Amino acid sequence: MERWKPEVKCSEREERLLKLAGRSRKLFVFLREHRHELFAEAFQAELEAMYRDSGQGDEPQPPALMCMGVLLQAYLQVSDAEAVRLSATDRCWRLVLGTLAQDDDKPAFSQGGLQQFRQRLIRHDMDRRLLERTVELAKETRAFDWKKxxxxxxxxxxxxxxxxxxxxEDTFNLLGHAGRKIAECMAVALETxxxxVxxxxxxxxxxxxxxKAALDVDWNDSEQKAEALNRLCKQLDRLSAWVEKRRPKESEExxxxxxxxxxxxxxxxxxxPVPGGVRIRQGVAEDRxxxxxxxxxxxxxxxxxxxxNGFKQHLSTHLDSERVLACAVTPANRPEEEAAPQLQADMARIGFEPDELLIDRAYLNSTLVEHVVGRAGAIVCKPWKGAHGxxxxxxxxxxxxxxxxxxITCPGGQVEAFEPxxxxxxxxxxxxxxxxxxQCTHAATGRGRTVTMGEDEALQKKLRSLQETRTGRAKLRERVGVEHRLAHLSNRQGPRARYLGTRKNTFDLRRLCAVQNLETLARRSAANGGALTCSVL
Structure with missing residues (x-):
């Protein structure tokens, strides 16, 4: 497999393009200057390990080149087809991909090749490695003065x-949609x-x-609506039985x-179920x-x-360097604490153990908080709102x-022992x-006051003390750093997911975070006097 070996120094033509791109597309300039560092030999070897040498088929494009295309696609938020077109016609893309010197307008990769490469990244968890690589690159450039x-x-x-x-969709459309898809699959299998079907x-x-148009009922009439539901369910049952009878093996695939x-x-x-049929369940089912x-x-x-309706994106950010260290995606109905183990594991992979954790209250019951507290670290968070009685x-x-x-001592001086x-x-x-x-209780005669103690009462007391001081409140406001990272992410990606499922959207989030880290490196490098243009040959 051919390895990507882009030129380090710029030609005069490339230098002119970099000056133009630096006004609005500064990341192109940074990637052109540091692409050989981002895709170092060791990282390219990791990318190549995703492939096996079967001796069949066409020679794949260099994985590092494909990975750069994935980053540029995320940076500009374009489709696969548009990414292929830009790799052939846009001079800034060709500048970064190293194809500017070629005379033809041949794309750097195909649409199918880009899709297959994305699947390889997901299958081998190399999207996580790509994010880690941008964190590592910060130490290899002049973007940060680590001693400070x-x-x-x-x-x-x-x-x-x-x-x-x-x-x-609502229940009727969910049922109809699933039934229609089953019929379409059977039509393809039976070539009809x-x-x-x-x-x-x-x-x-x-x-x-x-x-709903096929059912054609007055949807404000509860009796007609119930009859329509049972009519639809009977036809769905007949379809399921027919599929099971005609193609039993296909049903499993x-x-x-x-x-x-x-x-x-x-x-x-x-x-x-109800006598004579079914009805829509009262209330909402768990994990619907x-x-x-x-x-x-x-x-x-x-x-x-x-x-x-969708998912939650979670970010873990190093506040002092503004880098995203780890990220995760969970279904929208899952509590935030369920994302903490993945964030903790991903940070540990690159050697980051938080000494101070600034979080939202939703993460207070997470294993990450337990881990930081166990290491005698500090938790900075608003406390739960205590009951005022x-x-x-x-x-x-x-x-x-x-x-x-x-x-615990009551206002009257009575002392009782407690357990969390x-x-x-x-x-x-x-x-x-x-x-x-x-002033204490309305309990009946012969009964005393009761107070519920939290499992994390010690932590809650610290958080309440933190919130009561000016210094503590200033500390709480420092969490705004991760909110800024989320705002940048939202501005680039928008409110809607690009892909279906948590895993593909995790891939998309990781590459977006990688782009964000690279933009931070470019900005810090420029602020510290680092050159954002290459030296001319």
């Missing part, structure tokens, strides 16, 4: 919502039309372009098997599927009023909590005659 950076590693973690690429299976509703599983899942989550094409999209909430009564904040001794996660019950014989009882 704080010795403590300060890491901030946050997330943002990402709308999924799959179509979100969808209409013929639906006719033979006894499911004519699925041949229509719109399932993708893509037919995938759509059969989707239909079964939608029925289980959205329908419940919302799209046929993207099985991993979920309903999510950014706040009580803001809902979204009923109006006119003492709240938990009015009690003195001694975490070291494991005791325990509900403390004060002695009713002491509470009864207490002059402050009317």
């Amino acid at each position: 950076l704080p010795k403590q590693l300060r890491v901030a973690v946050d997330s943002r919502p990402l709308e999924g690429a799959g179509r979100v 039309t969808v209409e013929e 639906c006719a033979q299976a006894g499911a004519p509703l699925l041949a229509a372009s719109s399932i 993708a893509p037919l098997g995938r759509y059969i599983e989707a239909l079964v899942q939608v029925k289980a989550q959205d329908l419940e 599927r919302v799209s046929i094409e993207d099985a991993q999209m979920r309903h999510g909430r950014k706040s009580k009023s803001k809902r979204f 009923k109006p006119g009564l003492f709240g938990k904040r009015d009690f003195k909590i001694n975490v070291r001794d494991g005791t 996660g325990q509900v403390v019950q004060f002695d009713p014989e002491v509470c009864g005659p207490c002059p402050l009882r009317a």
Whole structure:
């Protein structure tokens, strides 16, 4: 396999292009200058390890060249077809890809080759390695004065919502969509039309372009709506039985098997049996599927009023160098803490162990927090809002909590021992005659005040103390660094995912973070007096 060996020095023609590109496309300049460092021999060998030498087929393009194309595609957010065109016609692309000196306008790679290379990166987890490589490059360039950076590693973690690429549908359309896809797969397998498959299976509703138009009922009439649902389900049952009878082996294979599983899942989550048929389930099923094409999209909430359907993107950022160290993608309905193990593992791979962790409250119960606390690190976060109690009564904040001794003292002076996660019950014989009882509890006679202690009570007390001081509040505001990284990411990618599924969107996030790290390096290098143009031959 041929290895990519781009020229280090620039020709006069390249120098002129770099001056023009430096005004609006500064990353092109940086990549042209540092491409040989980014794709060093060792990293190119890692990329080449994704391939096996079978001796068959055409010789693949150098993996480093393809990887550079993937980065440029993410930088400009263009499609595969547009990336191929730009590699042939855009002089800035050809400058970075090292094909500017060629006389012909041949693309540097094909659309199919770009897609296959992306799949290789995902299959071998080399998209993660690409992000790691941009972190390593910072130490190999003059972008940072590492002696001036704080010795403590300060890491901030946050997330943002990402709308999924799959179509979100209601129950009727989910059922109809899955059934239509099953019919289409069978039509391809039997070399016939969808209409013929639906006719033979006894499911004519699925041949229509719109399932609701085919049902043709008054959707405001609950009886007609219930009848339409049962009519659709009966035809779907007939289709499933017909598929099982005609092509039992095909039912286990993708893509037919995938759509059969989707239909079964939608029925289980959205329908419940009633005498004479089925009805739409009351309430929302846990982990409800919302799209046929993207099985991993979920309903999510950014706040009580803001809902979204898709995924959450999580970033881990080194605050002092503004680099993204790790990232993860989770379905929208999963709590933020579930992304922490992947972030922690990816940071550990490149030797980063946070000494100070700045996070949102949603990550407080994560393993990453436990890890940092276990290493005697600092957690910077807003505390959970403590219960103030009923109006006119003492709240938990009015009690003195001694975490070291494991005791809690009420406003009246009664002391009780506690364990994390325990509900403390004060002695009713002491509470009864207490002059402050009317301000403390409305419990019945013979019962005392109760206070619930958190599992992380010691940490919560530290966080409350942090928030009460001016210095602590200033410390909390430092988390804005990761919010800026998320804002840059949102500005480049937009609100909607490019791909289906968590893994492909993780790939997209990693390459976007790699581009963001490279832009940071370019900016820091320019600020520190590093040359952003190459020396002329």
